[in-house]
Every structure is written in C-alpha cells, then in structure tokens.
C-alpha cells in the first residue's frame with residue numbers, strides 16, 4: 001500500500017524485531033492516519049534534500065516498541081515518527097544539520113540526531129513536544145543535549 005508517492009506502508013511498518021519475535025506490527029486505524037501524515041512530512045524532507053530518504057524504523061506497535069526498548073511515550077508507537085538515513089546526502093549528522101533550520105517549513109515537530117551504540121540516525125516526528133527546547137536535540141547514548149551536536 002502506497003502512503004505517498006515515495007513511501008509505502010510496508011516500509012513504514014518494517015521491523016526485523018517484529019519478524020524475529022513473531023510480533024504483530026499492524027497499525028491501528030488511528031496510527032495509519034498518522035503514518036500518512038508522517039509520510040507526507042518525509043516527502044517534504046526528501047524534496048528538500050533532493051535525494052532518497054530511507055526509513056530505518058517507522059511504526060512500532062506497543063509490543064514491538066517494548067521489545068526494542070523504546071520509551072512507552074514513543075512517537076513511533078502512535079505512527080507519528082520515523083527514523084531515517086540518507087546516504088546519498090551524507091552522514092546522519094549532516095542530515096540533521098541540514099534539516100534543523102527548516103523544521104517549521106518542513107512540518108517537522110521534533111528532530112533528534114541519535115547516536116547510540118555506534119549507530120547514527122535522524123528521528124523525525126510530526127508531533128511537537130510541549131517544551132520548545134526539546135524540538136531540536138541530540139541523543140548520545142544516555143545523554144541528551146539541546147541542538148544538533150557532533151558526538
């Protein structure tokens with residue numbers, strides 16, 4: 001099922017953890033509606049970057065989110081977030097740096113540059129956090145920093 005021209009439901013719900021553990025990762029009707037909005041935001045990001053965007057993690061059902069150790073309040077669990085990389089553009093840090101100044105125009109509620117366990121990616125959510133300081137942050141292991149920081 002195509003959600004938007006460049007993003008499919010399969011891509012937004014793919015989960016190696018769900019597959020490995022036999023967990024259902026079918027979105028609820030509400031989550032599906034949000035996934036369409038999330039995919040629309042990713043289309044704007046793709047157009048802004050001028051290169052394909054690869055979703056490494058999109059929707060996670062409550063069971064899948066718990067299995068990957070995600071926080072219970074995760075925007076992934078409601079279909080509002082996607083973790084992305086864009087190798088043709090550059091490293092995730094460069095990607096985060098390029099997107100952060102344009103979050104309002106791109107309809108990004110929150111951007112997180114994540115560097116955890118030697119892996120890096122960019123988390124994008126269509127939900128805007130309550131505290132403005134949390135809109136653009138870097139997560140490095142267990143540390144959270146304001147803004148996009150090279151870690």
Ligand SMILES: [Zn+2]
Nearest residue numbers: 081082083123
């Ligand atoms: Zn994420």
